[in-house]
Amino acid sequence: MNAPLRGAAAIVGVGHGGLGEAPGLSPVEIMAEAVHNALADTGLTPADIDGVISASPVYNMASLTAAEYLGIRPKFTDSTMIGGSSFVSHITPAALALQAGLCDTVLICYGSNQRSATGRLVSNSLPDPYEAPYKPRLPITAYALAASRHMYQYGTSREHLAAVAVAARDWARLNPEAFMRDPLTAADVLASRMICDPLSKLDCCLVTDGGGAMVLVRAERAKDFPAKPAYVLGHATAHWHRNISEVEDITVTAAAESGARAFAMAGLEPADVDVLELYDAFTINTILFLEDLGFCPKGEGGRFVADGAIAPGGTLPVNTNGGGLSCVHPGMYGIFPVIEAVRQIRGTCGERQVAGAEIALAHGNGGVLSSQATVLLGSEASF
Numbered sequence: 001m002n003a004p005l006r007g008a009a010a011i012v013g014v015g016h017g018g019l020g021e022a023p024g025l026s027p028v029e030i031m032a033e034a035v036h037n038a039l040a041d042t043g044l045t046p047a048d049i050d051g052v053i054s055a056s057p058v059y060n061m062a063s064l065t066a067a068e069y070l071g072i073r074p075k076f077t078d079s080t081m082i083g084g085s086s087f088v089s090h091i092t093p094a095a096l097a098l099q100a101g102l103c104d105t106v107l108i109c110y111g112s113n114q115r116s117a118t119g120r121l122v123s124n125s126l127p128d129p130y131e132a133p134y135k136p137r138l139p140i141t142a143y144a145l146a147a148s149r150h151m152y153q154y155g156t157s158r159e160h161l162a163a164v165a166v167a168a169r170d171w172a173r174l175n176p177e178a179f180m181r182d183p184l185t186a187a188d189v190l191a192s193r194m195i196c197d198p199l200s201k202l203d204c205c206l207v208t209d210g211g212g213a214m215v216l217v218r219a220e221r222a223k224d225f226p227a228k229p230a231y232v233l234g235h236a237t238a239h240w241h242r243n244i245s246e247v248e249d250i251t252v253t254a255a256a257e258s259g260a261r262a263f264a265m266a267g268l269e270p271a272d273v274d275v276l277e278l279y280d281a282f283t284i285n286t287i288l289f290l291e292d293l294g295f296c297p298k299g300e301g302g303r304f305v306a307d308g309a310i311a312p313g314g315t316l317p318v319n320t321n322g323g324g325l326s327c328v329h330p331g332m333y334g335i336f337p338v339i340e341a342v343r344q345i346r347g348t349c350g351e352r353q354v355a356g357a358e359i360a361l362a363h364g365n366g367g368v369l370s371s372q373a374t375v376l377l378g379s380e381a382s383f
Contacts, residue, residue, distance in 0.1 A: 003234070003265040007383050009095040010222035010229040013042035013215035014339040019328050020179040022209040023116045027058045028069050030330075031111025034211035035070060042215050042225050044105065049215075051076040051097055051106035055086035057331065058112065066109055076103040082239065083366020084279060087212070087335035088373035089237040094216045104217065111211030112330035128243045137196060140204065140282070142244035142368035144196040147284040149250045151198060153299065156287065158198055160302030162189035164283040165202050165325055167311035172322025174312065174352035179208050180326040203283040205324035205333070212335035214342070219383070230342040230360070231383040234266030234376040244368040251299075254372040255292035255363060262361075262374040263294070270294040273376070274357040275344045276316065277337030279365035280323040286310070289363055290318070293374065317354045320344060334364035338375060345379050358382050 015037025018030035025033075031054070039045060052074040054062035063079040066072075076097040082089060087108055094106040136142065150156045166186055172178035184202070192202040222229035238257035241247050263269055270293065278289045287301030295316065296304040304310075310318035319325075321340040324333040341360035343349050359382050364373040 003267070005095050005099065006233055006265050006267065007219050007231050008099045009216050009232045010219050011214050011216050011232065011342050011377065012222055012225040012227065012229050013038045013044070014342045015041055015213050016177065016339065017111060017211035019177055019210045020208050021115055022113060025113055025116070027056060027111045027113050028065060029111070030113055030209060030211040031066060031109050031213070032069055034111060034213040035107065035109050038213035038215050041227055044215065046070045046072050049105050049107045050074055051094065051103035053078040053090045053094060053106060053108045054110060055079060055081040055332070056110065056112070074103065076106065082371040084281070084332040084334045085237070085364030085366035085371045085373040086332065088338060088362060088364030088375050089371065091216070091232060091235045091375050092237060095232055095235065098216065098218045106216045107213060108216070108335065109211070109213040110332060110335050112332065113209045114331040115207050115209045131243055131245050139368050140196045140199060143282040143284055144199045145244060146250045146288065146369060147198050150284065150287070153251055154302065156302035158190055159186060160287065160306060161198070161203055161283040162186040163305045164280065164286045165189045167305065167308065167314070168280060168319050168323040168325040170311045171320050171352055172326035174350070175321050175327060178322040178327040179206055180322070199282055205281045205329040206326070208328050208330050210328045210330035212339050214335065214338060228346040228379070230345045230377040231380070232375060233378045233382065234262040234264070234268065235374065236261035236265065237371065237373040239371040242367055242370050247369070251288070253288055253292050253369045255289050255374065258372045258374040259293040259363070262376050266376040268359065268376060273359050273361045275320060275341065275354045275360045276318045277341045277360065277362040278319055278323070279333055279337060279363055280319055280325050281329070281333065281365060283325070285365060286318065288369070293361070293363065312352070320349065320352045320354060334366070334373070337362040337364065341377050345377055
């Protein structure tokens, strides 16, 4: 495949802000803290940024708001909003703008005070007139529907779902930044309060505050910065529906397309990947994405995750920061898998570091299994 964007850009700075709880801070202030930390990671200042990309269900015209608050007058700007996968998807316009010379240094950023704001995110979305009369409790109703079908069709069990939650918590216990670090067993998950059958409270992501930011430059500049760069080897976005009622097959997501195209651009296959960072809004997500991204056959995801296969010490490291289930989930999680993937490639993850991690996959999900975005990152050795 002719892939001129393969390795054209690199992530040279990442940062978090307000993880867990940040009382008294607005979403924009949390975003700015994350940006401050990402810039400190690079040795740059806001004056060095000439491309700004952001998305938010809270702060309107997100890239305009972010740039104004940070005092940046960008040459390139993008506020594309496709749900939680937005920030993984944003890597594509960032790489294109850098390659075209429209700008030299792109900032992708996000912040949310969802937990401090009593767990609510303000949204201007209109209800779907075909689904709203049935009063679904979205998004969990949609994910529970997908889980139920997967269980019926492939024999997936609640024990399989519980294994995903336990693995995420085991990784979180190795991460000092994770919000939930208490021990967790499969029995705890199975006994937790049912929210929407078959998903219990511990099958659901956290509600936290938090922000993230990353800085991208053209690959030829990547070595000019203090930290080890993560080269963008392949990236793609796909969406087949917005509303869950429009899904052709509720056990298959558009990750099957975004993943295939990202792998093709990178010239890689699943066997080449050392560590996966998947958007786990619910336990069923991890199972679906392992299947659709090609790490196991369709229908085998539940059995694949059994017996600690994706936990520390397992055969495939998945969600090494603890994921949205145990680390952080401030409304939209997509920027955090990318940040963790970069840190794994750098080798700076401490106790949770995957030995010899050279290739990392980060995957974002938006809406109700709607938008899917995949990025493959690599070290200099892979580039």
